Amino acid sequence: MVCNRYPWVRFRKHRSRRHGVGYDRYFAIHYRLNGHRKDEGIGWASEGWTPRKVALELATLKRNQLTGDGPQTLKEARTIARKQRQDEEIKRARIVRDQVTFDEFFRTVYFPLAVLNKKPASMKAEKQYYRKWIKDAIGSKPFKRISPIDLERLKRRMLQAGRAPRTIEIAFAVIRQVWNDARRHGMIEGESPTKRVKIKLNDNRRVRFLSRTEAKRFLDALKRRSLKTYWMAFISLYTGMRFGEIAALTWQQIDIDDGLIHVADSKGRNRSSP
Structure with a gap:
């Protein structure tokens, strides 16, 4: 049926559903675009549509057709509106995501998943490091606001507390690990700021050999305390074998005739020490 006051507006009545004093009506518009007839439904009176509102919607489309600006069909207008809603939803989700703090992610996502894949001892250590050092330093901050400066402050605080560089390295x-997990979950982009903070580790390498006199004094002192330790140190000093290799020795590895000790699987290969 055609509305008397708005000839381009049509409607049909619902068979049973009533709205107000009469039956609910579904409105549609009829117009021509580029020589082609267009019939597009708009909505029900129970959804708030009236003949006048439908006519105004059609007038807007006709104006857009004349000026070339904006949507020229209802389908196009709905597509644009749907895209705008999706963009708004993405924007709201991004705002919510950007407000998630390091502590919230650690407690609700990282830790519950990590305990399924790591050893209990490892998770206990991580939790201790987090509670003692990390949480106070960056826990209340969203990921996007965590900077190398925050980690420099954490490093300084740990050094002032007498912690070794190796301890700081473990905390970092x-x-x-938490940062990389957050990145995999789409919480943050970019690398962890820990990569931009240098930690000077102590050089634990041996810088000199014991002299013969020092070696003798060392062995004599051990011999008075523990004969077993004395012999292990003796073997280590004269062969260069490590503690693990000495502790794992069996009689089958001792070649008395040639004066050799055969070390099995030492750094991926077998070797012999005189």
């Missing part, structure tokens, strides 16, 4: 490793 926990931060890096």
